[in-house]
Amino acid sequence: MEASEVSNRPLHNWVGPADRMPEAEVALRLAEYLSERPGFGGHVEVAIDGASVRVADAEVFDIVGYLAGAGWVRDAEVMGKNAWATLYRRGNATLRVHSRSGQGDVEAMMDGRRIIAECKKGPLIKKPGSPEYPLLTAAIGQALLFDADETDLLVAAVPDTPSFRRISEAWRNRPRLRASGIEIALVSRTGAVFGLSV
Numbered sequence: 001m002e003a004s005e006v007s008n009r010p011l012h013n014w015v016g017p018a019d020r021m022p023e024a025e026v027a028l029r030l031a032e033y034l035s036e037r038p039g040f041g042g043h044v045e046v047a048i049d050g051a052s053v054r055v056a057d058a059e060v061f062d063i064v065g066y067l068a069g070a071g072w073v074r075d076a077e078v079m080g081k082n083a084w085a086t087l088y089r090r091g092n093a094t095l096r097v098h099s100r101s102g103q104g105d106v107e108a109m110m111d112g113r114r115i116i117a118e119c120k121k122g123p124l125i126k127k128p129g130s131p132e133y134p135l136l137t138a139a140i141g142q143a144l145l146f147d148a149d150e151t152d153l154l155v156a157a158v159p160d161t162p163s164f165r166r167i168s169e170a171w172r173n174r175p176r177l178r179a180s181g182i183e184i185a186l187v188s189r190t191g192a193v194f195g196l197s198v
Contacts, residue, residue: 016061019157021123024048024061026187027095027105030117032070034108039187041109043094047101048084054124063097066116084194104146106181108198117155117185118142124161132163136171136184143182153183153198159187160194168195 016025031044048063063084072095076087080099088095106114120135139156146154158164168184171177172195187192 016066019125020123021121021187021189022061023105024063025066026121026157026159027117027119028063028066029189029191030119030185030193031106031157031189033187033191034106034110034115034198035095037198038110038198039091039173040090041110041112042085043139044106045103045107046095046097047105047107048097061083065098067095096148098122099119104143106155111154113153114149115155115198116132116143116146116148116152117157118146119157119187121163122159122164124159127165130163132158132161132167136164136167139183140171140177140180140184141194144180154181155183155185155186155196157179157187157193160188177189 016022025058027046027048031046033043034040055103067084067088070090072088072090074086075094078084078086082099085098086096088097105119106115106117108115120139122132122135122146139158143154143156146152148154154170158168164186166187172184183196185196188194
């Protein structure tokens with residue numbers, strides 16, 4: 001498994017739930033990682049389902065707080081009802097957060113190649129019933145169905161935990177998964193991403 005370089009930027013003080021990584025966090029951390037890689041095309045799109053942010057009156061994930069803590073600044077007016085759905089800028093990189101369906105959760109250009117990722121939440125602690133299997137299976141299945149070109153890199157992204165790591169190491173060598181070209185990315189709260197070829 002290839003290990004990424006950990007970002008040179010200081011870790012921000014945003015703290016997520018200790019027992020799980022929400023899907024929006026997985027997507028934003030992957031987007032940040034891509035924005036810091038050599039060959040990054042300058043812009044990344046992140047699709048966030050409103051239910052990943054708020055359920056009833058309970059906030060699941062504070063997108064604005066997370067991005068502000070990571071040094072991203074709003075670069076456009078908010079369009080629509082979601083205060084988090086807009087364009088952000090950090091250095092030379094831009095990141096658009098939106099809630100349009102029918103796209104990858106994260107899309108960016110790297111060295112002229114489109115990266116399309118399906119992201120899933122996951123537990124950070126051991127849970128009965130091994131929810132990691134259906135979560136990773138769903139991410140791979142959805143990535144397989146993207147309307148993608150032959151040159152696009154398809155990614156299934158999940159939190160970096162011992163359980164997800166064990167499953168992904170076993171599945172990466174399965175002939176059909178290798179033939180699909182789908183890569184499994186393990187996204188860490190440290191800013192590192194493991195398993196990507198970019």
